[in-house]
Amino acid sequence: MRHRYSILFFPLHVIIDFLSLNTAFVGAYWIKFQTLEAVSEAPYASLWWLFNVIWLVEILVLKPYIYPRQLFKSGHLVRQLLLLTFIHVAIIAVCWIAIQGYYYSREHLLITYIFFLALGAIFRIGGVLFLKEYRARGYNNRRYIIVGYGKLANTIRAFYDVHPEMGFHFCGYFDEPTVENSEFLRGEYEGLIDYIRTNHIDCVYCCMPYMDNERLKSIAENAETFDYQVKILVDFRGFLARSTSIEYHDVLPVLNLSSGLLSDFRVSILKRSFDIVFSLLALILGIPLFLLIAAITRITSTGPIFYAQERIGQGGKPFKIYKFRSMYVDAEKTGPVLSGGLLDNRITPWGRFMRKTRLDEIPQFYNVLIGDMSVVGPRPERQYFIDQIVEIAPEYRSLLSVKPGITSIGQIKYGYAASIDEMVQRLRYDLLYPKRRSFLFDMWIIAQTLRVMAQGRGK
Known part of the structure; x- marks a missing residue:
C-alpha cells in the first residue's frame, strides 16, 4: 500500500x-x-x-x-x-x-x-x-518521474540526488525521443500513463519549456484517477527579479517580474540626491587636483587632456563618457580594441599611474551631475562589446536596468578587463548590484574604492 x-x-x-x-x-x-x-x-x-x-x-x-x-x-x-x-x-x-x-x-x-x-x-x-x-536508507520514499528532458529536468533531479533525506526516488525521464535525449529516456509520452499506473508513481514533474499544454492537460486529468501529484517547472533563472509577485487579473494569475526595488521612489530619490551632492563636492573641492592632473597629462604626452567615448547607459541609451586621457592619440584608429591591462603599450606611463589610482575616472563626476551616470553602479560598456558579452552571458541585459557608475563591485574585485572573457568574469560581480542596491551598500563600495585608490591596486 x-x-x-x-x-x-x-x-x-x-x-x-x-x-x-x-x-x-x-x-x-x-x-x-x-x-x-x-x-x-x-x-x-x-x-x-x-x-x-x-x-x-x-x-x-x-x-x-x-x-x-x-x-x-x-x-x-x-x-x-x-x-x-x-x-x-x-x-x-x-x-x-x-x-x-x-x-x-x-x-x-x-x-x-x-x-x-x-x-x-x-x-x-x-x-x-x-x-x-x-x-x-531508502525507506518512506516518493517515486517521481520528469516529463520533458533538458537542463531544467536535470536540475530538479540533481536537487533530489543531493538531498536523499527528502525521500524522493527518481524513476526516469519521459519525452519525445531525439538524437540528443534518446539515451536518457525511460519512455515516450504514449507509454507515460501506463508506466505511472504500473510503477505506482507518486509525483510527475512537468518541465514546461520542453512539453506542450496538451500533454500537460492529459497528465493533470489522470492525476486523481491514478493517485499522483503533478508539479510544473518553469525556468525563470536569469531574469527572475528579487521582488517578483503574482497579480490576479480577475481569475487569471499573472507573474510580475519587475523588481519593486528598482522602481522604488524613495530609493531612487535618495540615490540621485546623493549623486548630485557628492559629484558637486568632488568637482568643486577637487579643482586643484584636476588642474594638476590636466597639466601632467598635457606635458607627458601629445594630445587632448580629456577623452570622450560613447557608452551605453540605463535602458540602452547611449551617452558620452569623459575621462582623463590615459592612452596615446589614435590608440583605436583600427577600430574598438579592449585595453590589454597596465602592460598595454598604448597606455602612457602617466596613464598607467592614473589607472592604478583610478584618477582617470574623475571627470565622470560631470556625467554623474548631468544624470548619465551614478557614483556607484555597473561600469558602462560600448555597444560593440555588449553585443559580444550578451552572446556569452545574456544576463548582462539586467545591468541596463540601473544607471552605470564610476565605481562598482566589478571594478573593486576585478578591475579593467582585457578581453571579452574577462569582461564576463567581471560581470559576475556587477550582477550582484541590482539585487542588493541600497544606500549603505553604495557607501561600502565607495569606501572600498577609496582604499583601492590609496593603495594604488587598480588594474
Whole structure:
C-alpha cells in the first residue's frame, strides 16, 4: 500500500503535541506547588481544559501540520511551534483578563510554556533527524518521474540526488525521443500513463519549456484517477527579479517580474540626491587636483587632456563618457580594441599611474551631475562589446536596468578587463548590484574604492 507510513505523520504529530502540552502543564504545576492532588480540581481543571481546547482550535483553523517534504526541516518546524505557542499565549492572556483569573499562578504559566517549547522542539528536531536517516536508507520514499528532458529536468533531479533525506526516488525521464535525449529516456509520452499506473508513481514533474499544454492537460486529468501529484517547472533563472509577485487579473494569475526595488521612489530619490551632492563636492573641492592632473597629462604626452567615448547607459541609451586621457592619440584608429591591462603599450606611463589610482575616472563626476551616470553602479560598456558579452552571458541585459557608475563591485574585485572573457568574469560581480542596491551598500563600495585608490591596486 502506497504511503502507508506517511498517513501516520499527521495524527502522530497531533498526539505528540497534546502529550507535550499536558505534560508541561502538569509538570509545571508540580514544580510550582510540589503536589499534583489539586491539578484536576477547580480552578486549575478549567485552565487545563482551556489549554487543550485552544490548541485544538489552532490545529483546526491553522492546519499547522500540513506541509510538503521540502519544508520538513528543523528550523521551519521550530519557527512554526513558536508562532503557535505565541498565539496560544495571547488567547490565554485574553481569557485570563476576561474572567479576571488573577488567582492563577503566572509562574506556573511561564514554566508550562517553557516546558512545552522545550518538549516540542526536542520532538521536532529528533523526528526530523530520524526521518532524514530513515529516508536516506531508502525507506518512506516518493517515486517521481520528469516529463520533458533538458537542463531544467536535470536540475530538479540533481536537487533530489543531493538531498536523499527528502525521500524522493527518481524513476526516469519521459519525452519525445531525439538524437540528443534518446539515451536518457525511460519512455515516450504514449507509454507515460501506463508506466505511472504500473510503477505506482507518486509525483510527475512537468518541465514546461520542453512539453506542450496538451500533454500537460492529459497528465493533470489522470492525476486523481491514478493517485499522483503533478508539479510544473518553469525556468525563470536569469531574469527572475528579487521582488517578483503574482497579480490576479480577475481569475487569471499573472507573474510580475519587475523588481519593486528598482522602481522604488524613495530609493531612487535618495540615490540621485546623493549623486548630485557628492559629484558637486568632488568637482568643486577637487579643482586643484584636476588642474594638476590636466597639466601632467598635457606635458607627458601629445594630445587632448580629456577623452570622450560613447557608452551605453540605463535602458540602452547611449551617452558620452569623459575621462582623463590615459592612452596615446589614435590608440583605436583600427577600430574598438579592449585595453590589454597596465602592460598595454598604448597606455602612457602617466596613464598607467592614473589607472592604478583610478584618477582617470574623475571627470565622470560631470556625467554623474548631468544624470548619465551614478557614483556607484555597473561600469558602462560600448555597444560593440555588449553585443559580444550578451552572446556569452545574456544576463548582462539586467545591468541596463540601473544607471552605470564610476565605481562598482566589478571594478573593486576585478578591475579593467582585457578581453571579452574577462569582461564576463567581471560581470559576475556587477550582477550582484541590482539585487542588493541600497544606500549603505553604495557607501561600502565607495569606501572600498577609496582604499583601492590609496593603495594604488587598480588594474
